[in-house]
Amino acid sequence: MTNVAQGRGRRRVVNTVKDAIRGLRTDLALLNRRISGRLDLRDGDLDLLELIARLGPLGPSALARHAGLHPATMTGVLDRLEKGGWLTRERDPQDRRSVTLRIRRERVGEIFTLYSGMNQALDDICAGYTDEELLVIADFLSRAATAGQKETKSLER
Template identity: 30%
Template structure:
C-alpha cells in the first residue's frame, strides 16, 4: 500500500515538473516570437497570423479568422499591416474573381525566418541527443498536445458567447506582493 502511494506521489511530482517545464518553454517561445516581431517591426499577433498563413498555405481571410478566433474586421487590419510590410499579398481566385486569398510572400518570409535560425539550431542540438524512437514519441506528444490544446481553446472561446452572468465564476484572490528591499 505504501509503495502504491509513493508511486502516486512520485508520478504527481513528475507531472508537476513536466507541466512547469512546458509552461516555461511555451512562455519562452512567446517571448522569442515577440523579439522576432520587434526586430521585424510588426506586432506579435500579426507575426503569429503570418505563421498560421505559412502553415496553412494560401487561405481566405474568413479561414484565417476562423483559425485565429479573430473577427473578420480584425483580420482585415492584420492583413493590411502584413501586406504593407511586404509579408503577405492578396490574390484573386482564378475561377471566381470575387474570392480573395491571402498568401505569404516567400522572399520576405525567408528574411523573418532567418531570425529563427538561432532557436532552430539550439533545438537541433537538443534533438541530436534523442534516438529516432524517442523523437517519434516526442512528435506524438506534440501532435496530441496540439489537438488537446486546440479543443481546450475551442471550449474556452465558447465562454465569449456566454453572457458574463452565466459564466463560471473565476475565483481570483489578488493580493499585494510584499515589496522587495
C-alpha cells in the same frame, strides 16, 4: 513503495512536465515577441503568417476562424501585413469578391534568419536523443498540441 507514494511520485513527474511546457510557452512567446520587433511586426502577426504558411493559401474568413479573430479585426491586420510586404491578396478572376491570402516567399528568409539560432539549438538538443526517443517526444508534442486546439475550440463562445 506504496501505491500512495507511487502516485505522489507520478504526480511530481507529471507536474514537472507541465511546468516545463509552461516555461517553454513563455520563453517561445518572448522569442517571438523579440523577433516580431526586429521585423517591425506586432504581437500575433508571426502567428498569423505561420497559419497562412501552414494552412494556406486560404481566405481571410478562414484565417480569422483559425486565429480566433473577428473578421473586422482581421481586415486591418491583413492591410498592415500586405502593406509591409508580408503577404498578398489574390482575387479570384471568376469571383472578384473571393480573396486568397499567400505569404510572400521572398520575405520568409528574414524570419528564418532570425530563428536560425533557435533552430540550431533544437538540432543540438535533438542530437542527444535516439530516433525512438525523438518519436516519443514528437508524439507527446503532437498530442499536447491537439489537446490545446480542442481546449481553444471549447472556449470559442
